[in-house]
Amino acid sequence: MSAYSRRWIYLAIVYFCLAVGLGVFMGLSGDHRLMAVHAHLNLLGWVSLSLIGVIYHYFPRAAGSRLASLQFWLHNLTLPLMMLALTLVTLGTPQAGPLLGASAVAMLLAVLLFATNMFWRRT
């Protein structure tokens, strides 16, 4: 497996640990307020990063493109910011709303970069 795929998968594992850690905390404490953070750490972190890593393994030309690097950095710089903003908003700091909105749009851009990269450089 190339380093390009591996970096997605290793980060996915980090998110898996964080997300399941938060899930166990929610279960044990009975405080489920951060459910959306837990769900999206799992789904935009563990699940999406793993899938992208595995998909790039089968599309090595796309995996090594400059667009893929841009996508990697955009997705992975945005996700922690988005989760921080979602945590703040959920726990009662609405001032983090604009950051949440901006990071959601940045995440959409990262997803569109992935789509563009896959359709352009398939093999």
Ligand code: HEM
């Ligand atoms: C030990 C592992 C896990 C624990 C203890 C755990 C715990 C929880 C808890 C306590 C909730 C809140 C339920 C509620 O308030 O209705 C929740 C929701 C959720 N969890 Fe987990 N979770 C775990 C693993 C995962 C994994 C691996 C995923 C996805 C890959 C996941 C995805 C979700 C989603 C999507 C929701 C929201 C469900 C909804 O919309 O009702 N969880 N989890």
Ligand code: HEM
């Ligand atoms: C920029 C990306 C995303 C944004 C802005 C977003 C936004 C949202 C919003 C606003 C909700 C409703 C939360 C609530 O009612 O409290 C939600 C729920 C949910 N989303 Fe996403 N989502 C994104 C990506 C994803 C992805 C990639 C997946 C799956 C692979 C996913 C799966 C879910 C699930 C399962 C729920 C229900 C659980 C919950 O309420 O937390 N989302 N999302």
